[in-house]
Amino acid sequence: MNLSDSKKKLALAGVVCGLVAACLAYFGNPANMAFCIACFVRDMAGSLGMHQAEVVQYARPEIIGLILGAFIISVATKEYRSTGGSSPMIRFVLGMIIMIGSLVFLGCPLRMVIRMSAGDLNAWVALIGFILGVSTGAFALKKGFSLGRAHETNKTSGAVLPAIMVGILILATCTTLLKASQAGPGSMHAPIIMSLIGGLIFGAFAQKSRMCFAGSIRDVVLMKNFDLLSVIVGLFVVMLIFNAATNRFVLGFNTPGIIAHSEHLWNILGMYAVGFAAVLAGGCPLRQLILAGQGSSDAAVTVLGLFFGAALCHNFGLAASGTAINAETKELVAGAVSTNGKVACIICIVVLFVIAFTNKRESAK
Amino acid sequence: MKEVDARGLSCPEPLMMTAEALKSAKGPIKVLVSEAHQRTNVEKFAKDRGKKATTTEKGSEFEIVIE
Numbered sequence: 001m002n003l004s005d006s007k008k009k010l011a012l013a014g015v016v017c018g019l020v021a022a023c024l025a026y027f028g029n030p031a032n033m034a035f036c037i038a039c040f041v042r043d044m045a046g047s048l049g050m051h052q053a054e055v056v057q058y059a060r061p062e063i064i065g066l067i068l069g070a071f072i073i074s075v076a077t078k079e080y081r082s083t084g085g086s087s088p089m090i091r092f093v094l095g096m097i098i099m100i101g102s103l104v105f106l107g108c109p110l111r112m113v114i115r116m117s118a119g120d121l122n123a124w125v126a127l128i129g130f131i132l133g134v135s136t137g138a139f140a141l142k143k144g145f146s147l148g149r150a151h152e153t154n155k156t157s158g159a160v161l162p163a164i165m166v167g168i169l170i171l172a173t174c175t176t177l178l179k180a181s182q183a184g185p186g187s188m189h190a191p192i193i194m195s196l197i198g199g200l201i202f203g204a205f206a207q208k209s210r211m212c213f214a215g216s217i218r219d220v221v222l223m224k225n226f227d228l229l230s231v232i233v234g235l236f237v238v239m240l241i242f243n244a245a246t247n248r249f250v251l252g253f254n255t256p257g258i259i260a261h262s263e264h265l266w267n268i269l270g271m272y273a274v275g276f277a278a279v280l281a282g283g284c285p286l287r288q289l290i291l292a293g294q295g296s297s298d299a300a301v302t303v304l305g306l307f308f309g310a311a312l313c314h315n316f317g318l319a320a321s322g323t324a325i326n327a328e329t330k331e332l333v334a335g336a337v338s339t340n341g342k343v344a345c346i347i348c349i350v351v352l353f354v355i356a357f358t359n360k361r362e363s364a365k
Numbered sequence: 366m367k368e369v370d371a372r373g374l375s376c377p378e379p380l381m382m383t384a385e386a387l388k389s390a391k392g393p394i395k396v397l398v399s400e401a402h403q404r405t406n407v408e409k410f411a412k413d414r415g416k417k418a419t420t421t422e423k424g425s426e427f428e429i430v431i432e
Contacts, residue, residue: 002405004402004405004406004409005405005409077401078401079400079401079402081399081400081425083373083399085373086373086374086375141377141378141381142381146374146375146378147375148373148374149372149373149374150373150374150375150399151373152399152425210402210405210406212376215376215377218377219377222377222381223377223380223384225413227409281375282375282376283375283376361374361378
């Protein structure tokens with residue numbers, strides 16, 4: 001079955017993934033995270049003790065399911081290919097940058113769309129930054145940017161990350177070794193089996209549809225091709241209906257409880273870094289997990305970069321805080337980006353420009 | 366026949382190289398890619414431009430002739 005050869009099928013894949021996200025939000029996941037890749041990788045990094053932020057530690061079965069779902073479906077449809085060797089360390093840095101940018105904004109591109117569907121105007125502001133970032137990446141591609149070729153590796157190499165995910169799943173379900181938040185977003189989750197199955201379904205559909213949040217906008221900018229965008233529209237519409245039907249749709253900027261802030265410049269710059277880095281890496285965080293599942297060691301290294309970036313963010317206070325209501329005084333406390341976060345975001349953007357214009361395709365040199 | 370070797374490259378490089386080759390080549394072109402999703406992308410790209418794409422599997426890679 002090919003889900004990527006028509007707009008209708010692509011939109012259908014978006015609808016299925018939207019339904020999975022809506023279900024998980026309904027059964028316990030933080031509503032506007034639902035299925036945020038950056039948030040969930042960050043939670044997983046916390047559960048492994050890579051950072052000590054006690055409210056965001058939980059081995060999210062969704063992440064495990066996504067990678068394993070992509071792995072299983074790609075093996076079943078003979079699309080699994082163990083590859084590697086396309087500038088892995090640059091990809092590691094890109095993964096780090098994607099996570100830092102995401103946690104300055106508070107969400108990956110998938111969560112940006114989910115927040116947009118919940119009426120959060122901050123996410124619409126961030127979309128401007130995301131589009132600008134993707135466009136800058138597309139410009140670099142036009143100028144001949146490339147991270148070089150990946151080559152086929154030993155068959156087992158591509159299966160390492162999926163195997164690690166199975167290991168984490170066993171540790172999470174059979175032992176008390178991993179950390180799990182008692183309060184905060186990390187403590188909010190759907191039942192494990194539901195999250196795992198949701199992840200598997202989402203992963204399989206994302207693999208078949210080539211769903212990518214950076215790719216969809218990149219294709220529009222670069223080739224005036226709107227095909228991949230239909231997946232995003234499908235997901236957006238389902239989440240919009242879900243939010244409206246469950247009274248979760250709140251139009252505005254400073255909405256407490258959705259874990260977002262209204263520092264417009266930093267919402268824009270955070271997502272600018274994410275969009276730019278994702279185009280250079282060949283896909284958004286979701287797509288990196290999927291590619292890693294279908295055997296790409298390069299994408300797996302990018303995923304490790306995401307984990308490393310998440311640890312940095314919470315160990316050095318780079319992550320932004322969300323607007324919330326003080327439980328005692330009932331006052332609205334506006335979320336903000338820390339000074340460390342702002343400095344890190346600027347450094348990330350500078351590094352992206354260096355990467356973008358120093359790596360050329362063989363023939364374009 | 367003009368040949369585009371896009372094996373092992375990340376999205377969307379194979380498509381950009383195909384587009385470039387189609388612009389400059391007069392006759393048919395041959396595109397080499399290694400991933401299944403790149404294959405579909407190139408085939409679709411050719412179809413969208415009203416061209417015929419014929420794919421043959423070469424080991425674990427794909428050879429697409431666009432004419």
